Amino acid sequence: MNDAPPLCPDAAIDSLGWQPFFAAQLTADDTGMTPVRIAVVHRARLLAETGATGGGEQLRLAHLGGTSDYAVGDWVLMDPETRSAVRRLNRRTLLRRRTESAHIPQLIAANVDTLFIVTSCNDDFNVARLERYLALANEAGTNPVIVLTKVDQVADAEIFRAQAGALQRDLAVVTLNAKAPDAAKTLAPWCGPGQTVALVGSSGVGKSTLLNTLAAKAPDAQQPTGDIRAQDAKGRHTTTARSLHAIQGGGWVIDTPGMRTLHVSDVADGLDILFAEITELAPDCRFRDCTHAHEPGCAVQKAVASGRLSPDRLDRWRKLNDENVANTPVRTGARGNKSDAAKPRKR
Incomplete structure (x- = not known):
């Protein structure tokens, strides 16, 4: 075990969200390196926040390769002489999604404490x-x-709040x-220091508008916002890249x-x-591999x-569960040398 003292970031780095989890990963080999936080990921370059006054830093990649392994919010050790990203620290949290045409999940954001799921009180609102x-x-x-926007455009926002709040236990919903x-x-x-x-x-639910409000950006620095189509409440993409911004209260927001x-x-x-009520009932089913569809002795059915569980809720669980099983790669190969393989599509 390496007993060398770790780096000691100053208060400026602490304000970026530096935590003991990241400090514990530093060793004597990292002496002289500067922790920075990824603010923007471009195809061939990275921009990082250093905590110093004056803005960000453009990072060079120390090794050949692209930027696809980095996410906005990542902590990286930078060589202060070469301005190179030497090592990415392990993440506390990682938001990612798998797209239909890609084999590798798309990284959304890293080291996020709170996810604001923004939807508006109009036709965009969709529980599924x-x-x-x-x-x-x-x-x-x-x-x-869950953040419900555009409450000024409806007569009663409580209808939307009640539907959103019923989706998961102890779920915070704000209007x-x-x-x-x-x-x-x-x-x-949720936006305090660090x-x-x-x-x-x-698109169109007010994320960029909310970012401008949270960050109190000057008019010439604001994220562009777009109108929505009145007939279906659909919006146009105004944010084209993920980015890290300082917000009021000392926190940071990833758009x-x-x-x-x-x-x-x-x-x-x-x-x-999400479906804790179904998860808790499942062990009481007669069959261990019960699909909660037609088996005798199914506690969920x-x-x-009896009216304790909504059939619509069960239908949505089944759809998401089936989709998750179909989309989740299967670990294949000999023990100790397994790799992910996508499941074959049904014909």
């Missing part, structure tokens, strides 16, 4: 989509908070007008582009948390029949 985001947040180990100055105050409990939040949701689709994969634990 919110459940997908919740499964993603649960699996990553982040704290999910706000993203343009109003008090929006930052509403979200302040805390990192991320914004996810469809993300709107997601048109969110396929679930590798989120078995996240689904168990019994709960549906």
Whole structure:
């Protein structure tokens, strides 16, 4: 074991979200290296926050290769002489999704404490989509908070709040007008010094507007915002890249582009948390591999029949569970040399 003292980041680095989890990974070999945090990931370059006054730092890659292994929010050790990214530290949390055309999951954000799942009080509100985001947040180990925007445009936002709050136990749900100055105050409990939040949701729900409010950006530095189509509440993409921004209260926010689709994969634990009432009933089923569809002695179906469990809720669980099983790669190969292989598609 290496008993050399680790690096001791100063208060500026602490304000970026540096925690003992990251400090514990440092060794004597890292002496002289500077911890920095990835703020923007481009195809061929990385921009990082150093905590120093004056903005970010452009990093060089110490080894050949692209930037696909890095996520906004990552902590990296930088060689101060060459300005090279020498080593990425292990992540506390990682938000990622698998896209239909890619074999490798797309990295969304790293080391996020709270995930703000943003949706608006209009036709964009969709409980099935919110459940997908919740499964993603649960699996990553982040704290999910549903943020309902555009409350000023509806007569009764409580209808939306009640539906969202019923999706998961102890789920925090807040309502706000993203343009109003008090929006930052509403979200302040999760945006304290050193805390990192991320914004996810469809285009047009107010993520960029909320970012501008949280960060109190000057007009010439604000993220562009776009209108939505009145007929279907759909918005245009105004955010094209993930990026890290300082916000009021001393925290940091990671902005993300709107997601048109969110396929679930590798989120078995996240689904168990989301559908805790089904997870807890399953051990009482007669058959260990019960699908909760037609088997005799099914405790879940019994709960549906008695009215304790909504059949719609069970249908959504089944759809997400089946999708997760189909999309999650199978570990194949000899023991000690296993690799991920995508499951064959049904014809």
